[in-house]
Amino acid sequence: MSKSNLIFIVLISIVLFNSCGDDPVVIDDSLTDFPYTPEAYPISYPNSFPKPVIPIDNPTTKEGVLLGRHLFYDPILSSDSSMSCSSCHLPHKNFTDDMATSKGVLGQFGKRSSMSTMNSVYAYNGFFWDGRSASLEDQALRPVEDPIELHENWPNVEAKLKKHPKYPELFRKAFGITKKSEITKELATKAIAQFERILVTGQNSIFIREKQGLVAFTSDQQEGHDMFFDLEPALPDAECNHCHAANLLTSNNYLNNGLDSAATYSDFKDYGRGSVTKFPSDTGKFKAPSLVNIALTAPYMHDGRFKTLEEVIDHYNSGGHGSPNKDNLIYNLKLTTRQKKQLLAFLHTFTDTSYYKNPDFFSPF
Numbered sequence: 001m002s003k004s005n006l007i008f009i010v011l012i013s014i015v016l017f018n019s020c021g022d023d024p025v026v027i028d029d030s031l032t033d034f035p036y037t038p039e040a041y042p043i044s045y046p047n048s049f050p051k052p053v054i055p056i057d058n059p060t061t062k063e064g065v066l067l068g069r070h071l072f073y074d075p076i077l078s079s080d081s082s083m084s085c086s087s088c089h090l091p092h093k094n095f096t097d098d099m100a101t102s103k104g105v106l107g108q109f110g111k112r113s114s115m116s117t118m119n120s121v122y123a124y125n126g127f128f129w130d131g132r133s134a135s136l137e138d139q140a141l142r143p144v145e146d147p148i149e150l151h152e153n154w155p156n157v158e159a160k161l162k163k164h165p166k167y168p169e170l171f172r173k174a175f176g177i178t179k180k181s182e183i184t185k186e187l188a189t190k191a192i193a194q195f196e197r198i199l200v201t202g203q204n205s206i207f208i209r210e211k212q213g214l215v216a217f218t219s220d221q222q223e224g225h226d227m228f229f230d231l232e233p234a235l236p237d238a239e240c241n242h243c244h245a246a247n248l249l250t251s252n253n254y255l256n257n258g259l260d261s262a263a264t265y266s267d268f269k270d271y272g273r274g275s276v277t278k279f280p281s282d283t284g285k286f287k288a289p290s291l292v293n294i295a296l297t298a299p300y301m302h303d304g305r306f307k308t309l310e311e312v313i314d315h316y317n318s319g320g321h322g323s324p325n326k327d328n329l330i331y332n333l334k335l336t337t338r339q340k341k342q343l344l345a346f347l348h349t350f351t352d353t354s355y356y357k358n359p360d361f362f363s364p365f
Contacts, residue, residue, distance in 0.1 A: 029179045031172040038063045038174065041194070045121075046203035048211065048247045052121040058137065058190045060197050063174040065360065068195030070170060071188055073363040076160055077143075078105050078150040085143065085192070088114040091362055094293040095199060100304025104148040111270060113304040116297060118355075119290050121197040125252040129286045129302045132276045136193035141185065154185040161188065199361060202292040206349035208247060217349070224346025227339065238316070238343055239329040249291035249350060256284045258320020258330040259301060265324060272302070281325055295351050309347055313340050 038061040045052060054060060071077065072085045088102040089095040095117040102114045112129050120127065120136060127139040143149040144157060161167045161183050168180045175187050202208060209215045217225060226232035228240045245251050254273040262268050265283040274283030286302045300306040306315065317340060319332035335343065355361055 029181055031168055031180060032178050034169050034172045036172060036176040038176075041065050041198060043198055043200070045200060046208070046247075048203060048208050049122065049200075050248070052197070053124065054121075054197065055135070055137075058193060060194045061174065063170070064191050064194040065198055066364070067167075067170040067174040068191035068193065069360065069364050070167070071192050072195050073365060076164070077152060077157055079152040079156075080105050083150060085140075086363065088149075089117050092296075092356070094118050094201075094296040096297045098298065100299050102149075104146070105151045106148070108148045110148050112302050113299065115287075115289060116293075117196050118199050118201055119248065119292055121200060122248050122250075122290075123252060126287070130273050130276045131254060131287060136196050137186075137189045140189040140192040140196070144185075157188070158183055158185060199355075201352045201355045202247070202249075202290075202350070203352065204354040205292070205352040207346075208352075210349070211247070218345065220342045220345040221349055223339070224342040224344070225349075227335070227343055228346055236333055236335055236339065238333060238335065239331075240316075240343075242329055243288040243327075244291045249294075250288050252288070254282065254285040254287050255327045256323060256325045256330075257286075257316075258323070258326045259305070259315075260284065260323065261321040262323035268323070270303070284323060284325065291347065291350050293351055293353075295348050296353075309344055310340070313343055 041060045041062050041064070043060060058064075072089075075081045075084045075087075077084060083105050088097050088099075090097055097114050099109075099114065101109045101112060103109050115127075115129060120139075123136075125131065127133040127136065133139040133142065141154075144152050144154060161171070162180045168183065171177055171183050171187060171191075174191055177183065177187070206215055206217070206221070210217055223232070223235060227235050227238040228244075229246070230237040230239065230241065243251050243253065243255060243257075256272075260268060262284060265274070265280045268274075268284040271283045273285040273287075274280065276282075294300075295309065298307060298309070300309070300312050306312050313335075316330065317333045317335045320326060320330045
């Protein structure tokens with residue numbers, strides 16, 4: 001063999017050897033080694049509450065709740081892995097935070113207060129203060145890509161979940177996928193929604209237990225109750241129950257409760273429900289939240305302007321500020337100092353912290 005031929009063969013061998021190193025490493029994408037045997041999650045919805053509607057295409061399972069619980073508490077959903085859903089929905093604050101408006105991963109503050117995810121399974125008329133999401137699944141989708149909140153995008157999140165050492169198995173067990181590549185944002189938000197649907201409380205509050213004949217109100221709580229529900233002719237009507245109806249303590253409706261003065265609809269700083277429906281008459285309206293555990297969720301209102309329940313009561317007692325669509329039931333109530341304290345005493349009967357004992361509500365990490 002000539003020297004030139006030998007050199008040629010050596011060069012070809014080097015090229016072939018190096019090219020083999022460039023071949024993509026084949027990774028087993030299959031998840032079928034993990035079992036798919038989902039079990040229904042045993043939720044005991046209170047008899048005193050209406051029966052919730054669960055989507056047919058997203059039944060609540062133990063495996064789905066476990067996956068959703070991981071995702072809810074995992075900062076992997078944020079762009080810098082510093083925040084999770086739970087950063088603004090703290091279990092011991094009835095799944096709100098203690099901020100007037102919440103801070104996102106870039107240090108920016110939003111314009112609205114964090115709403116509670118507790119009892120959200122009963123929110124049949126939209127989610128968020130303005131009702132822009134029709135389902136819990138859609139509600140769970142939005143914070144990830146909100147530039148002020150988690151500031152991430154779903155393709156990145158999907159990629160992180162597919163590469164994760166544990167999540168592919170959890171997705172397989174929750175939804176029966178056969179390959180890592182089948183992990184999607186739709187499945188992730190379905191799991192988060194399943195977790196949120198187990199977050200139910202209120203059945204062990206003094207308010208509900210009194211209705212069941214298990215406890216008795218104090219005299220102040222009773223008078224606060226009668227004013228709240230406009231039941232006693234000898235007492236002034238507090239007009240609370242129209243927007244915070246028993247037993248969920250919400251009407252699930254949107255209203256203008258006189259927080260701001262506005263000569264015209266365009267004068268509102270935050271258009272609220274009107275920014276979604278585009279109806280002028282919805283401008284400045286916000287969702288009436290449930291008052292279950294209201295004593296745990298300060299500060300109050302959509303922008304957290306009131307630090308205490310006393311300030312909230314003072315606002316309603318004053319009749320609020322004038323605007324084109326202020327609710328007719330917001331007027332000067334003329335409650336005395338004693339009557340305001342009695343109303344406050346009744347609001348505290350809505351507290352139920354028995355959910356603290358359920359480990360499935362808290363972080364799995």
